[in-house]
Amino acid sequence: MRLIRRRWRFRAWRKGRELRPLMSRVQSIRHHDILAFAVLRNERIRLPYFLDYYRKLGVNHFLIVDNDSTDGSREWLAQQPDVSLWHTEASYKRARFGMDWLNGLLRRYGHGHWTLTVDPDEFFVYPFCDTRPLRALTDWLDSSAIRSFSAMLLDMYPKGPIDGEAYREGQDPFEIASWFDSGNYQIARDKIYGNLWIQGGPRARHFFQDAPARAPALNKIPLVKWHRNYVFASSTHMLLPRGLNLVYDEQGGEKASGCLLHAKFLDTFPAKAEEEMDRRQHYAASHEYRAYREGLSRQPELWCKWSEKYINWRQLEILGLMSKGNWA
Numbered sequence: 612m613r614l615i616r617r618r619w620r621f622r623a624w625r626k627g628r629e630l631r632p633l634m635s636r637v638q639s640i641r642h643h644d645i646l647a648f649a650v651l652r653n654e655r656i657r658l659p660y661f662l663d664y665y666r667k668l669g670v671n672h673f674l675i676v677d678n679d680s681t682d683g684s685r686e687w688l689a690q691q692p693d694v695s696l697w698h699t700e701a702s703y704k705r706a707r708f709g710m711d712w713l714n715g716l717l718r719r720y721g722h723g724h725w726t727l728t729v730d731p732d733e734f735f736v737y738p739f740c741d742t743r744p745l746r747a748l749t750d751w752l753d754s755s756a757i758r759s760f761s762a763m764l765l766d767m768y769p770k771g772p773i774d775g776e777a778y779r780e781g782q783d784p785f786e787i788a789s790w791f792d793s794g795n796y797q798i799a800r801d802k803i804y805g806n807l808w809i810q811g812g813p814r815a816r817h818f819f820q821d822a823p824a825r826a827p828a829l830n831k832i833p834l835v836k837w838h839r840n841y842v843f844a845s846s847t848h849m850l851l852p853r854g855l856n857l858v859y860d861e862q863g864g865e866k867a868s869g870c871l872l873h874a875k876f877l878d879t880f881p882a883k884a885e886e887e888m889d890r891r892q893h894y895a896a897s898h899e900y901r902a903y904r905e906g907l908s909r910q911p912e913l914w915c916k917w918s919e920k921y922i923n924w925r926q927l928e929i930l931g932l933m934s935k936g937n938w939a
Contacts, residue, residue, distance in 0.1 A: 620714070639693075654682075727834050728833050738867060767785060767876065771912060773877065
């Protein structure tokens with residue numbers, strides 16, 4: 612594992628040379644700031660709500676890699692006073708789907724900070740997030756000597772065809788995509804890295820019903836008290852050192868955890884899927900996006916009679932999709 616970690620760190624250093632700083636405001640980062648990291652391409656319509664959501668949650672600074680957007684994302688981000696921005700035209704796939712770029716930025720700027728690594732369509736919810744800022748959670752994690760915090764990716768979708776209602780810039784996406792699967796999840800433990808592997812939900816049910824083992828992973832560890840020697844090994848699914856992946860109680864109890872509400876399935880998604888099919892920059896020659904295209908052509912609606920409408924984090928805790936553990 613140490614050799615693997617060194618390899619990922621070396622790749623992060625090498626691939627970091629592909630990044631060109633467009634707007635660096637890292638000198639404004641303070642010692643106790645909470646930092647958010649992301650890689651994106653052509654997400655302009657999502658960005659106002661995305662940044663506003665995390666600002667209100669308590670993120671102090673955003674460090675973002677723009678992978679050659681053509682929709683104005685780069686120009687808009689450069690104007691934001693709490694964003695440091697890098698640009699690259701290099702291959703997302705050859706940078707391990709952006710993780711080499713992020714590992715490099717995390718190593719350089721994240722050391723000693725609580726860091727939140729998310730996509731522009733992922734929205735972090737945690738116990739008491741309606742009344743307590745993110746700083747309250749990280750202070751509790753610090754006092755409990757906990758370095759990493761997990762969040763299950765929860766796919767959200769509308770009732771009706773996913774392109775049935777147009778998403779507006781700045782709009783809360785969950786005004787449209789307000790439904791989710793409350794069950795239908797499988798959990799296994801990875802024998803090598805020690806992390807939990809979660810699959811299921813609407814993507815397994817709708818797009819991978821004939822090959823559930825190929826359904827996307829839903830386990831994430833987005834919130835980490837970063838150290839320069841850490842690396843993400845595979846997206847934000849797992850980290851090295853392996854101890855960071857122990858985000859569950861091996862004795863059968865419950866550790867605190869959250870969810871990432873996943874606003875992928877809006878009316879913008881079909882065009883995004885076609886673009887990614889053409890670019891072929893995602894895992895396994897974008898087989899996931901091929902499954903999306905085929906599934907949506909067969910049936911454009913993810914909602915079913917077992918779907919549940921989202922209310923708040925307490926609902927997710929009751930359903931067993933997240934836990935407050937011993938944080939009271």
